[in-house]
Amino acid sequence: MTELSVLIPFVPRRLEQVLPFAGLVNWTSAARLWQGQSMVLEPHQTFVGVAGAGFRVPAGLGVTLMPLRNPFEAATQARSVALATGHPVTAGFGTGAVQFQRNILGSAYSSPLNTARAYVTAVRSLLDGELVQSDGTEFTLTGQLPPAVAPRVDVGLGVLRPGMARLAGEVADAVITWLTPPSYLKDVLVPAVAEGMKKAGRTRRPRIIAMVPVGVRRDETDPERLALASNLAHLQAPHYQDMLRRAGADIGDGNDVHQAARAVVDTGGFVTGDLDDVLKGLDAYQQAGADEIVLNTTGVNKMFGSPEALADLRTILKAHQ
Incomplete structure (x- = not known):
């Protein structure tokens, strides 16, 4: 598991x-x-x-x-x-x-x-x-x-795009992704890691570690605001925008961070909803090949404080057992 x-x-x-x-x-x-x-x-x-x-x-x-x-x-x-x-x-x-x-x-x-x-x-x-x-x-x-x-x-090696994923397959012990939708992890990055392994003659796959922004839904906010609070700087960075476009996220020209945030939520790169929705979103990363999922509650912490971030983490961890 x-x-x-x-x-x-x-x-x-x-x-x-x-x-x-x-x-x-x-x-x-x-x-x-x-x-x-x-x-x-x-x-x-x-x-x-x-x-x-x-x-x-x-x-x-x-x-x-x-x-x-x-x-x-x-x-x-x-x-x-x-x-x-x-x-x-x-x-x-x-x-x-x-x-x-x-x-x-x-x-x-x-x-x-x-x-x-x-x-x-x-x-x-x-x-x-x-x-x-x-x-x-x-x-x-x-x-x-x-x-x-x-x-x-x-x-480990931080990986966003196929070239770095292939390199990680050759030389790294772990592949670490950030904000990558599960479909992109499954269809693009994991196969690229396998290509690198084959080139280097490695038989043991590096651990796939997905840093996943997450937050349980609250009535007083919406997913887009939570995604922006969590990842505003990343959504404005050219290399992250390039990765999201490759993942099929409709971020437009990259200048509208609200559109980018909606796209990240729509592609599952930001996991939110009620607890069942969150667990399904995390399971998508497991099915995509993630060996470890790192729960990133930065958005919750920024909007509601550390006690609420800790509460989300406790809830998710308990439900995942």
């Missing part, structure tokens, strides 16, 4: 904000606590701090951005979380938007696919105790992590 996990549905500013969500993972059937890239409280430090507060729960980083750190630093940080929590970690990486690459590095990656291949391969090799030597155009590295007995760190 597909695992359900929990995303921290806000950018934390204090560790105590995260503790109720860590407690939820600790005390329910949730598999992992996830956080994406944060420019406020750094995600690796968040997980280590939460472990120090008494919640040593499995962690997922989905995703941190490659321009921010050398692969050696990335491997060190991910293993540090595994050591601090005492649990396996899924460390996902993404190239980030083109403008973000320019802002941090001075120029965009000449080939995001080549960069992702080199980066993920380097992090995996470092975590396996190997000496890595690279003098590529995107990063320079000669190093080897000092030995340490630690829980395993799986290296």
Whole structure:
């Protein structure tokens, strides 16, 4: 059965904000606590701090951005979380938007696919105790992590489109999607992962992890508003708009975020409705091939606060058992 996990549905500013969500993972059937890239409280430090507060729960980083750190630093940080929590970690990486690459590095990656291949391969090799030597155009590295007995760190790759999915099938331990409708996951991304596996001669498929925005319907709002509260920035980003068009979502020219939000709801990329509707929406991801679904209640948290987000998570997790 597909695992359900929990995303921290806000950018934390204090560790105590995260503790109720860590407690939820600790005390329910949730598999992992996830956080994406944060420019406020750094995600690796968040997980280590939460472990120090008494919640040593499995962690997922989905995703941190490659321009921010050398692969050696990335491997060190991910293993540090595994050591601090005492649990396996899924460390996902993404190239980030083109403008973000320019802002941090001075120029965009000449080939995001080549960069992702080199980066993920380097992090995996470092975590396996190997000496890595690279003098590529995107990063320079000669190093080897000092030995340490630690829980395993799986290296994941953020995936929106077929090219990155094929690459993940070749080199990654996990495929991490965000806002991808279940039909697109099933018909486009999963087959592309299989193509990559075949090319690399791999027999074990990377875990498919779907970050799914979700919220139980409330009388005082509508699905479109909830979807906008959850994903406004993503719905305006060119690479997400391209993915949604490929998925058959009618987002028009991309300038009308309300139209885009309606399209995401219509294609099942935002899961909402009553509890039965939500469970059916999540089952569509399981049928599409997801091994793990990360419940993203960001929209609920923004509109109604953390107590309501936690209530939705508890309800969904209990009903899914």
